[in-house]
Amino acid sequence: MNNLNFTFPQKVKTFCFALMAVGFISIIASFAVDTPSVADAHYHHTRAWANILIGSFFFMAVGLGAAFFMGLQYAAEAGWATSVKRITEAVSWFLPWGLSLMMLMFILGHFGVHNLYAFFDKDVIEHDVKVQEKMGYFGAFWWARTILYMAGWLYFTHKLRQNSVDADHVSDNSHHWKNVKLGAWFMVLFAVTSSTASWDWVMSLDIHWFSTLFGWYVFSGMWVSAIICITLIVVYLRKLGYLDFVTESTIHDLGKWMFAISFLWTYLYFAQFLLYWYADIPEEVIYFQQRWENYKALMWTMFFINFTFPMIMLMSRDSKRNFWFLTFVGFVILAGHYLDVIVMVMPATVGTHWTGLSWMEIGPFLGFLGLFIFVVFTNLTKRPLAVKNHPFMDEALHHSV
Amino acid sequence: MAGTVTKKVIHGVYDDEVPLLEACKKLGKAGIKIKDVFTPFPIHGIDPIVGVPRTRLAICAFLYGLTGCGLATLMMWYMMVSDWPIDIGGKPNWSYVYNIPAFIPITFEATIFCAGHGMALTFLLRCMLIPGARPKNPDPRTTNDKFLIYLELTEDQTSQADGILRSAGASEVNYKGIVTEKLAY
Numbered sequence: 001m002n003n004l005n006f007t008f009p010q011k012v013k014t015f016c017f018a019l020m021a022v023g024f025i026s027i028i029a030s031f032a033v034d035t036p037s038v039a040d041a042h043y044h045h046t047r048a049w050a051n052i053l054i055g056s057f058f059f060m061a062v063g064l065g066a067a068f069f070m071g072l073q074y075a076a077e078a079g080w081a082t083s084v085k086r087i088t089e090a091v092s093w094f095l096p097w098g099l100s101l102m103m104l105m106f107i108l109g110h111f112g113v114h115n116l117y118a119f120f121d122k123d124v125i126e127h128d129v130k131v132q133e134k135m136g137y138f139g140a141f142w143w144a145r146t147i148l149y150m151a152g153w154l155y156f157t158h159k160l161r162q163n164s165v166d167a168d169h170v171s172d173n174s175h176h177w178k179n180v181k182l183g184a185w186f187m188v189l190f191a192v193t194s195s196t197a198s199w200d201w202v203m204s205l206d207i208h209w210f211s212t213l214f215g216w217y218v219f220s221g222m223w224v225s226a227i228i229c230i231t232l233i234v235v236y237l238r239k240l241g242y243l244d245f246v247t248e249s250t251i252h253d254l255g256k257w258m259f260a261i262s263f264l265w266t267y268l269y270f271a272q273f274l275l276y277w278y279a280d281i282p283e284e285v286i287y288f289q290q291r292w293e294n295y296k297a298l299m300w301t302m303f304f305i306n307f308t309f310p311m312i313m314l315m316s317r318d319s320k321r322n323f324w325f326l327t328f329v330g331f332v333i334l335a336g337h338y339l340d341v342i343v344m345v346m347p348a349t350v351g352t353h354w355t356g357l358s359w360m361e362i363g364p365f366l367g368f369l370g371l372f373i374f375v376v377f378t379n380l381t382k383r384p385l386a387v388k389n390h391p392f393m394d395e396a397l398h399h400s401v
Numbered sequence: 402m403a404g405t406v407t408k409k410v411i412h413g414v415y416d417d418e419v420p421l422l423e424a425c426k427k428l429g430k431a432g433i434k435i436k437d438v439f440t441p442f443p444i445h446g447i448d449p450i451v452g453v454p455r456t457r458l459a460i461c462a463f464l465y466g467l468t469g470c471g472l473a474t475l476m477m478w479y480m481m482v483s484d485w486p487i488d489i490g491g492k493p494n495w496s497y498v499y500n501i502p503a504f505i506p507i508t509f510e511a512t513i514f515c516a517g518h519g520m521a522l523t524f525l526l527r528c529m530l531i532p533g534a535r536p537k538n539p540d541p542r543t544t545n546d547k548f549l550i551y552l553e554l555t556e557d558q559t560s561q562a563d564g565i566l567r568s569a570g571a572s573e574v575n576y577k578g579i580v581t582e583k584l585a586y
Contacts, residue, residue, distance in 0.1 A: 274502050278490055316459075400445040 001245045004384040006237070008377050016374040023367010027052065030360040036353040042115060042124075043353060049114040050349040051361055053105050055368035057202065058225070058341045060098025061218070062372070065226025066091035067157040068190055074160070074176075074183025079392030080253055080399045083246045086387060087233050089161045090379035091226060097375050099150045102201065106146060116349050118207040131207055142200060149197045156186040168388040176391055194219045202341075205348035209287045211276075217268040218344075221306075224261035225337045227254060228330040233376065235323045242385055248321060249401045255320030262310035262333065269303070290347040294354050302343050305336030338365055404584050409559055410577040412540060413550040413566035418444050421548040424569035425450045428550070433562050437551040439543040458527075462520045469515025473508045539577070547572075553580055 030048040070088045073081055081088070109120045118124045118131055119138035125131050159182050167175035195215025203214045231254040237243045238251075276284050291299050313319060313329045320326060342361060346354060387393060415421040418440065425447065428435055435451050448455075478497050481487070481504075486494035494500055525531065543549045554562055566574050 270502075270505065274506070277502050278492070280491060 001386050003242050003244070004386055006242060006377075006380045006385055008381050009240070012373070012377065016370040016377075019366045019370025020374070021367075023055075023364050023370060026359055026363020027367065030363070034360065037355070038353070040353065042121075043350075044115060046114070046116065047346075047350045047353070047360060049105075049116055050345050051364040052101075053116060054338070054341050054345050054361075055364045056098060056101035056105060057345075058338055059094060059368050059372045060102055061222035061341075062225045062229050063092055063094035063098050064153060064194070065222040065224075066230060067095060067153065067160070067186075068194070068223065069226055069230070070160055071156065071183040071186040071190065074179045075187045077180065077392075079395035080250060082387060082390050082392045082396035083250055083399070084230060084234050084243075084254070085164065085390070086383055086385050087230050087237070087380070089164060089383070090376050091229050091233070092157050093161065093379045094372055094375050095153060095157050097371070099154065103146075103150065116345075117204060119204065124207075128207075134207070138204065145196065145200055149193045149200075152189050152193060156182060156189065160186070164387060164390075165383060167390065168384070171389065173389070173391050176389075194222075202344055205345055206287060208283065211272055211284075211287075213268060213272045213275075217265070217272055220261060220265040220268050221337050221340055224258060224265055225334060227257045227261060228334045229372075229376075230254065231258065232327060232330050232334075233380075235327050237380075237385070238323075245386060245397055247397070247399050249399045250396065251323060251326070252317075252320050252401060253399070255314060255326050258326075258330065258333065259310055259314040259320070262306060262314075265337075266307040269306075287347075290351070291343060294352055295343055295347055298339060298357060299343050302336055302339040305332060306340060309333065309336070405581050406555060406584055408553040408555055408580050408582060410580060411552040411554060411559070411562060411566070412573070412575040412577055413552070413571045414540070414542075414573040414575065415548040415550075415570065416546070416572050418548055420570035421550065422447065422450065424550060424566055424571065427565045427569060428552075428562065431561060431565060433552070433554065433558055433565070435550060436553050439538060439540065439549040439551065441544060441546060441548070458520060458524060461523050462516045465519030466512045466516035468519075469512040470508055472515070473511030474504070477504050477507060540575075553582075 027048060030051065031045050034045045034048045036043045066088050069081075070085070070092055072078075073085070073088075105114075105116075108114055109117050112120065112122075115121045115124075118128075119135065119142070125135065160179055163175040163179045163182070167173075198215040198218035199210075202218060203210065231251065234243060234246060234251060234254065238246065273288060276288060279285075310329065310333055313325075319329070342357075413421075413424060415424070421438070421440070422444065425435060425438065429450060429452070438447065438451055447453075474497075481494045481500075482497050488494070489503070492500055492503070497504070529537075538544065539551055540547065540549055550566065552562055563574055
């Protein structure tokens with residue numbers, strides 16, 4: 001193992017700032033041009049705000065997915081991914097940034113700066129009996145839950161990472177066993193809060209609609225996105241000459257995860273669709289009707305990229321061992337899951353004013369991507385790229401499939 | 402005898418998989434063909450060293466899956482659309498394509514059922530693990546704690562192979578008689 005101290009290449013840093021500048025400018029510009037073609041009293045730069053929410057949520061979810069993956073490895077006592085553990089840790093620590101952005105959006109919504117969430121909008125509440133009935137769930141209780149999710153996730157992610165670093169300086173395995181316990185408890189918390197947070201933060205955009213499966217559908221999307229980000233960073237760092245101790249089999253296994261979780265996503269997406277399609281109850285099927293009528297092309301593209309594309313591209317062993325190919329497929333699926341979040345948020349907010357995918361979506365995506373890469377790579381420079389004294393490290397170094 | 406060659410059967414027995422792998426690598430370098438390897442558990446990464454070709458089981462799985470997918474579609478089309486269309490939940494089965502979401506779960510399950518069972522059966526048949534099959538294991542201790550390299554060599558390669566097996570740390574090198582093979586012309 002050599003070259004354990006990552007230095008942030010200046011070129012990449014410049015690239016990140018360029019992306020952030022593009023994002024910033026396009027967000028400002030979209031506020032200037034974003035007006036509905038048909039007059040609508042409830043439309044206040046909704047598309048521009050929705051794009052900020054989408055970017056914040058997507059990359060927050062990537063961080064959260066990585067934190068979940070980290071906890072999962074401990075709870076399952078799995079050893080194969082120990083050699084890429086520091087990458088997972090770095091990705092997971094985008095979480096404070098992502099959650100801050102989400103919190104900012106909630107506070108702005110609470111004070112009526114944007115009206116993405118109907119339960120923040122006094123005008124809507126006044127005229128909608130169904131929303132009034134739900135206010136017990138959405139008022140102060142909603143804020144209490146939001147704060148609980150954020151505090152809980154940050155606490156566990158921070159603790160898991162801190163113990164991992166502290167373990168580098170001691171000779172026994174005590175920190176590892178602490179993390180096994182923490183990981184198991186985090187799984188319990190995450191199982192509940194990942195679902196409820198998806199309801200509270202994303203599903204609540206469609207204030208009248210509900211689906212208990214929605215949380216798992218969002219969760220599988222965030223999980224596969226996190227796996228892709230970890231894989232892409234590992235492949236990139238190896239190209240730069242780091243991570244020579246990560247075996248090809250480990251990356252092959254990450255590719256298998258990409259493949260498998262893409263199917264989990266498809267399974268959940270289709271399960272949700274099938275039940276609503278079959279029952280055909282107006283208040284339930286409205287969710288898919290909105291998407292079918294105004295977002296048909298986007299919905300089919302998103303479904304094709306997230307299901308058919310990985311199925312065909314990642315089925316064979318050779319495709320997962322060709323890292324250029326894996327990188328290409330990873331980027332495409334990552335974009336596919338961003339589209340998925342767009343299809344979740346846009347019909348509920350912009351609705352019929354949608355005019356098709358444009359620079360107003362792509363610009364903010366690039367901006368948030370720049371921020372994400374910048375934060376994650378900065379995190380990577382702060383710690384050695386390999387863990388010391390981890391009881392499963394030896395297993396990971398000899399991993400072979 | 403004309404057209405035949407006589408070969409010696411050699412068992413290189415090891416206590417661990419690491420020296421066994423080393424011996425396999427050395428034999429490969431010396432150009433000596435390994436007939437087979439018997440171990441108590443699967444050893445990762447041994448296939449390319451011993452010279453076992455990549456498995457074609459995945460191709461079979463694909464074909465079985467395709468069969469299952471086709472059969473399920475045919476069955477449901479006949480039962481639900483062609484023979485006796487039933488109106489379920491306000492969705493009359495006049496068309497397969499319009500009602501396709503309802504048929505997807507069964508197509509999926511049938512695909513997996515056929516792929517899974519077909520693959521398991523193919524694997525068992527390919528290994529000749531059928532009722533009444535006779536064990537081909539040359540040394541019963543390989544089912545317990547011994548690792549064995551099985552060689553069939555002509556006289557001129559024997560002493561070199563013996564040296565390699567021992568130098569890699571074989572606990573025993575056993576000579577188990579001779580076999581006669583027909584020469585391929």
